[in-house]
Amino acid sequence: MSLITPDFGLLFWMVVIFGIVFFLLAKFGFPVITNAVQKRSDHIADSLKAADEAQAQLANMAQEQQKMIEQTRLEQSRILKEASEARESIIAQAREEAAAEASKLLEHAKVEIAAERESAIRDIRRQVAMISVEVAEKIVRKDLDAAGGQQDLLDRMVEEASQAQIPN
């Protein structure tokens, strides 16, 4: 039967034709296509992975943000607390300083007042002494004629004056 006996001519041409087709397609056809498809599917896989990572990072960032907000809030309250403490301490210090200043001024005033009083008293005493000397002069001038115990009187008055000056 001719159907199942391969014909040499056809065998020959088939080897030649299939060989050429195989060479052309295996060199210029299929590798180009399969490599391109491979490249794309790799790219898709990579992109999916990258997207996954980005999403994870995003979630991480949100968490971090939350943490940062929390931290900031803590910082804020700490700073506020510190500020109020500082304010109070400054006020207290100022108050203390004011008090110290006031007492110092008071002291100073007291000393000055005392000095004033001293000088005033001395003044008065001197006035009094002058007046009494004048008075005494007048008395003495009038009684100078009346001899008698002139000398005695004078002594006695001097005595008294000096005694009165000692206790101050």
Next chain:
Amino acid sequence: MKRWWLILLLLLPVLPLRAEEGGLDMNEYLFGHISDAYEWHITTIKGKDIAIELPCIVIENGVHVFTLHHAAEHGYTLNENGKLVNAQTGRRPLDISITKNVLGLIINSILLVVLILLCARWYKRHDVLKEKPTGIAALLEPVIVMIEQDVIKDAVGPEYKRFSPYLLTAFFFILINNLMGIVPIFPGGANITGNIAVTGVLALFTFLMVNLFGDKHYWKDILWPDVPLFLKAIPIMPLIEILGMFTKPFSLMIRLFANILAGHIMLLSVIALIFLSAAMGPVLNGSLTVIAALFGVFLDCLELLVAFLQAYVFTMLSSVFIGLAHQKPAHETN
């Protein structure tokens, strides 16, 4: 639309169909379509054959090139199988004529190469990461990816990249020849993959792919398999294994050949019903024509499936055979 069909059907029995004198020579009809020939007979109009004369190339005491009409002048004639023989001695010369099947092979191969290279060119000219395939690339890419990823990669294993160009070529080569074989008019219609020489060469390529690239485990499995010694001492198992080396591609050859040939014969037989029944009167002829046409549509659809399926099966089995020649023995992988 429905009404037109009905009118057409009613008209059929009264059409003046003229049966050829002596009826249809079924043998000549069938073999004329499924065998190789030195000319490509396209059709016959009013008793005049329209055929493409193909060059006969014969090597016997030099190269003779002639067409079939001039065969006698060169001292050649056709034998009972329709092959060129020397008119004096009756012996077959070395005959490498461009026959119908060879021309079909050339046309289909050019078509295939152009299609695949156009597809490849698309990928060269476009950035695959930025554009989706269009045109020919969009058509072929899913098929290529399916065959490579689902068939070749699974069956061959990790080294599949080395073999996928061959297997893809085999798949598309068989597919395009199968499909063109179903097309009834000129560039198609040649019974190429239903010819044992064609399938034989394809099987030979698979045989070479399996055995030239088989690793040492493969050869050890054939020549010194893991069986009790007495099966190897008298070399029963090696003999069976060596026989197996040849039966595998042989089965590939027969499977493809028989499937496509059977498909062609079935289709031709169903169509032949129309002409066979021409002598049986218009009513029977008309009704059989309708049945034959409907059945022909069904068979054409079936052949489309078979065309794909046989290409797929050939590729899959070739992949499996290549994969078996690259398998690590079970006790090493465990």
